[in-house]
Amino acid sequence: MGDTVRTDVLIVGAGPAGLMAAAWMAQMGVQAMIIDQKAYHTRCGRADGLESRTLEILDSFGLADRVWAEANHTVEIALWGGTVDGKLQRQTVTPNSQPGWSRFHESTLSQAKVEEYLMEYVRGHGNVDIRRETTPTTLEIDYDAIDDHSKFPIRVNLESVASLSKPHCNGIETPGSDTSSEPQSDDSGYAGMDTVVEAKYIVGCDGARSWVRKELGLRLEGENSSDYWGVLDILPVTNFPDIRKRCILKTKHGTLMVIPRERKLVRIYVELHSDVATRYREEEDGEVLMNEVQKIMRPYMMKTKNIEWSTTYAVGQRVCPKIGLHNRIFLAGDAIHTHSPKAGQGMNVSMQDTFNLGWKLASVIQGALHPQILETYQQERLPVAERLIALDQRLCRGMCSRRDADGETNHSWFDEDHRRAMEEENSSASGLAVIYKPNLLVASTTPCVAGVKPGNYEMAPSRSKPSLATNLRVGARIPSMLIINQSDAQACHLQQILPSTGQWNLIIFGGNIANPRQIWRLSHLEETLGHPESIIQRLNNHASVTTRGFSRVGMCLIHCADRHSIELQDLPTIFRPWTEDRGVDYSKVWVDEEAYHHTGGGQLYKSFGIGLEGCMVLLRPDQHLAFLSDMDDVKGLERFLMSITPEECHNPVIG
Ligand code: FAD
Structure with missing residues (x-):
């Protein structure tokens, strides 16, 4: 035993x-x-x-x-097709990922x-x-x-x-x-x-x-199909001009995909007839696949002395x-x-x-x-x-x-649906573009959503107000923009202040906080969010819910006033927390303005579609936007948090 x-x-x-x-x-x-x-x-x-x-x-x-x-970094994609007289010709070269969507690309x-x-x-x-x-x-x-x-x-x-x-x-x-x-x-x-x-x-x-x-x-x-493909990782010796671009080649001999890799490697996917796939499996020899690659790439020369890895698969x-x-x-x-x-x-x-x-x-x-x-x-x-x-x-x-109705004649061209599917793929359809629909962890943007009920708290679900940040999507991951620290002017990307710790993050977009009305609204947040009995403070101070030094709900302020017109010590203490042993935490106040040494600063409010009156945004630990409302909608925020947290953490002071 x-x-x-x-x-x-x-x-x-x-x-x-x-x-x-x-x-x-x-x-x-x-x-x-x-x-x-x-x-x-x-x-x-x-x-x-x-x-x-x-x-x-x-x-x-x-x-x-x-x-x-x-x-x-696979920056470009080139599409190659066959001409009527059977030659291989480059048709288009475009960016491989949609520029501006992320600070990273494919x-x-x-x-x-x-x-x-x-x-x-x-x-x-x-x-x-x-x-x-x-x-x-x-x-x-x-x-x-x-x-x-x-x-x-x-x-x-x-x-x-x-x-x-x-x-x-x-x-x-x-x-x-x-x-x-x-x-x-x-x-x-x-x-x-x-x-x-x-x-x-x-x-x-x-x-x-x-x-x-x-x-x-x-x-x-779903489907299992009999379309066979070979895959190879090779160090290529070739005169094909686009070998360091991602390429798709469609010729009358078949289709091939080239993907440049690290260490000068190239990944190749090549379409196979079933008898070639069978021969590869019997012989376990990557050269069987290289022969097919060479046929499609003619008249370009394509050789290798190094096949690092090869396999075949059937599409399904x-x-x-x-x-x-x-x-x-x-x-x-x-x-x-x-x-x-x-x-x-x-x-x-x-x-x-x-x-x-x-x-x-x-x-x-x-x-x-x-x-x-x-x-x-x-x-x-x-x-x-x-x-x-x-x-x-x-x-x-x-x-x-072999799925083309017209067989070979149609084969050298990229039809409209294929091009659109590639565009969707290039805009990272499964990653950046994912928007989760309203559910317990994504507050609806419509007043009443059938089937969405708070976890254990009987009250109307909170509602997001998308008009306050017209380019943000509730349920989507928050895009990253350059922001500047109020205290030391260091530039960093928004997502860099949102590491994966399990912490939720409440971002107060304070707007133009040089305006007395906006400062008044911020002070009000001090009274509500900063109150020891508020749900955020209750969650953060609850013995069983703090973890590895991070709060359950972090808070920060991003404003768009002139940085030099604002003094950190004039801001509410919730944005400059202080501890006996570590002093002031300077990482909570950020500004949307140009940086001294980096380009791209000062664009966040415009890019997110936020006005000078600001808004509040609650982000989940995975950076997806859960709740978006006026910066004073503490009631709505509290209702949302209470609907998803266990009852022992609750003790509302608002409403
Ligand atoms: P996997 O990476 O498959 O991980 C599953 C793990 O579970 C494995 O480590 C396995 O050992 C373990 N496991 C399985 N059963 C048990 C068990 N009973 N007990 C304990 N452990 C178990 N993707 C591409 O984009 N391009 C490619 O060219 C490509 N080629 C591929 C070639 C092969 C041979 C395979 C198998 C996959 C390929 N993929 C390719 C797919 C890609 O690798 C997967 O999509 C990805 O790895 C999925 O990650 P996963 O963690 O879900 O599963």
Whole structure:
């Protein structure tokens, strides 16, 4: 018999989705266990596209600097097609990501590096038990205890497994490659006896063939197709002029996608006839795929002496219709959506799933949010998965030549729907453009929303007023703009003051606070938000809800008055908190004005569509906008917070 251990969250699978869930647990100090059947993280191949929103998310954990420095920035995309006389010709060159949407843009870096950095982050915090070469064998749910969130109704037997064979990487000997010397195992891991884990929550991040999903009797639904593609990571030797651009080539010989990577690598996706796919699988030889690449790229020369990784796959778009059960069991990543790599979304959407889930779970465990809010995971992420599948279907229709009604003749051209689908992909359809619909964690912009009720607080739901910030979208992530610190004039990006800690952030856009009326309105906030009995102070001071030194709800002020006309000590104390040991906190007041040494300052109010009378914005821990109202609408704000937090934290003084 083995041990029985208790953990708040059991995460099955240490791929990108599982590691992002673990990163939240690590950061928010929740006891969790992450298991994986493999001894190693991914070493080569698989996903490589990082879209802007994923980079913003990695930045919120302090991980983007390394990733951004090592990644290849895929700035342009070129479309190549065949001419009537069969020649290959460049048709268009455009930006690969929509300029101005994010301070990051689409980049490529191997999944190996992303997993490595996330795992380092998780390991560094010490509260997540990491067990490799471990699989679950049974899952039992105690339905009598399922509604009591202090109980551990999930019981899982774990078994140690012999390490699966090492991934096949050919190990190009270039700086930064991690394929040449592999350690025995990533972690001290798990050896010996079997273990029973009792958990409050389980998150299945165990990939497309998810064991957790199967145990729940759920299936991926959708199309499996017989369109085969080959994938190669190579160091190319070529005279093709656009090899360092992202390219799509459509010729009568088939379709090919070129994606420049870090370390001078290039990822190539090439359309295959089924007999070529069969030959590749029999011979396990990347040269079989290179022959197909060469056919499509003629008359350009394309050779390589280094095939780092290769594989083949059949396109299929499937989604799991249920991704959260009983507010206790959750599925994420490839376990709930599989699609082709054409949109470069696999790793991104998978991490974004658990970026959405992780803080919610941790906040419920810490008693700061009502368990009912866990319903929002399915409400928010299932539509994203469905949209991704629909986009991928359109991209595949445009790319897979055998699907073209006119066969070869039509094949060298990019039809209108394919171009539109590519534009949607380039504006980061699944990341930056995601807008969550009104639910418990997103206050509606209409007076009455059927089906949206406060968690445990009987009063009318709060309402957002979008007209106060005409370019912000309630439910979307807040865009980042340059802001200047009131005290030291240092410039920083708005999102940089919103790190992933589990903290909600109330931003008071104070408008022109040189105007006496605006100053009066700010002082009123001191009396209401700063009152010891206000919901924010109650949440922040509640013994069970503070975590790792961060407040549950942080507050800051961004104004647009002339910085030199404002003195910090004249502002309400809620914006210049003071402690005996650390003195004044100077990080709470910011200005929308030009910076001395950076371009782009002084644009925030205009870009967000906020007037001189300002507004208040409540951001969730994932930077999505939950509530937007007048800067004096403290009642509305309190109602919103009370509807999502447990009753023991409440003691309203307003209204
Ligand atoms: P995964 O990365 O699959 O992670 C799941 C983890 O769970 C794995 O570490 C696995 O070992 C573990 N696991 C599974 N079952 C169990 C179990 N029973 N017990 C314990 N642990 C378990 N995407 C692209 O964009 N471009 C590509 O070219 C591309 N190529 C790919 C090639 C292959 C061979 C595969 C498998 C995927 C590829 N993908 C590609 C998809 C991309 O890798 C995924 O979208 C992404 O990794 C999803 O992350 P995830 O964490 O959801 O799942």
